[in-house]
Amino acid sequence: MAATMRGTTAIVGLAETTYYRRGGAEDAEFKLGLMAVRAAAEDAGIDVRDIDGFCSYSNDRNDPTRFHTALGLHDLKWSSMVWGGGGGGCAGAVAMAAAAVHAGIATNVVVFRALAQGQFGRFGAASQTGALQGAAAYTQPYGQMSPAQSYAMKVTRFMHDHGVEQSALRAVSLASYYHAQRNPRAVMYGRPLDEEKYDNSRWIVEPFHLYDCCQENDGAAAVIVTTAERARDMKNKPVYILAGGQGSQYRQSAWAHNAPDYGTSNFKNNAKSMFDMAQVKPEEVDVAQVYENFTGGVVMSIIEHGLIPVEQANEEFTLDNFRFDGGKLPLNTSGGNLAECYMHGFELVTEAARQIRGESTAQVDDPEISLVAGGPMVEPTSNLLLGAQV
């Protein structure tokens, strides 16, 4: 097999700011980003001035050159961003950092996301109004104006095709809220959810109840990626990057919902490429952080990563199976986008690394393999496999 970046790099530092409800942050968005980057460097035990690369995704507003100048960094050897909206790039941005380090282009690459939705636009509001051209003109004039509305029809078709029931979506939501009750960082800490509360919650757009939809939050988070060789001499347990990348299936971005394979999370290509690169089988995954823009996307992502067969979805999508304490597939163990913070999925990356370090607030017993899947139903999606050992 050709040499890949499998195990040649590691996450050595991670941090986040306080997570706030949307509009709750008093600090400016860029300042939140500065705080997260500095804290991640401190966690790694490196001088922040030795950071020489930046990666982000989803049109992050906070430009690496501004960080570079504001922090007085010595050099800027790498700056890149995953294209595409939503959190599709949250794992891919880490893979991109690993690629840059693996290639020897940069040494200490920070991957970050900073957002203060109160200060800028919201993902959840009507994105465009007035006279529209192009793809938006085929959907928004019919009142299909938000991400929830854009993805609900995909999930409905998937449920129809495979006989998947609402209880599968509910289990994903229950798992996030269950784990958030153990996580003081979580915005939904102290706000538990049960089946009755879920069932009685209002519809946002069928098949999504209120608790099927991600929050909107303010904050920032960051991780530092360096070589595996350097990581072994640093202060934290290395979190090896076994595989990661981006992917998109055939014609997924066709306008007006014309993707030929419609009821899909869009992980069918890169689930395979990730496991191939890592030389890991789906059944070896010990803990999974799977992006919940909407719970239905998580159901599809888990199935398309081969973690639960579609035929068993109604039986196996249960809170019991997703719990950190004894579940078959511990899922979204920090509370995820639904209940920790909607950091556009970057809180999933920090949590996946914390699991390998043994520092989660819902710690799985000695996990070897930790999965992140970012941004179901968007183009591209991305994923990441982290390991305790190479």
Add this chain to the structure above:
Amino acid sequence: MANATKAEIEAGGSYLPTPVATPMAMVDGLDTPYYEGKERDELWVQYCAECSEHQWGPEWICHGCHSYDVEWRQVAPEGRIFSWERIWHPVHPDLAEAVPYVVVLIELPHADDIRMVGNLLGDPEEEIMIGTEVEAVFEHHPDHDPPYTLVQWSRK
């Protein structure tokens, strides 16, 4: 709630209360035949003669053979429900009185199963079944600046 019927739309009504967002042909001309067709109560979509296949949404190239000579053809304004959603939470203040309303994804079996997004006319709380046969209803807004037409769908 939005519940306009086919007859009400044909009499000049609209499904959603105000034009929150209005469609406009692209300035580069890519989808002009589709827009001009709607004005005449006709559905026009792309077709590649080389591949004998319809293509939708429109693009400057055929995704199958990479020919730039993609034609436009009129297709029968009918299809069946491929997926649907009932929207209860308005994300724009002008839609607050319009909820619930229904958005449907319609596939056109006679045109290689290409799909179109529209609203399903009638009672939004009526049960919706995937596979139901529907016909297009053209919702014209001639007095709007610029004028525009929406393609809505009604159960046959």
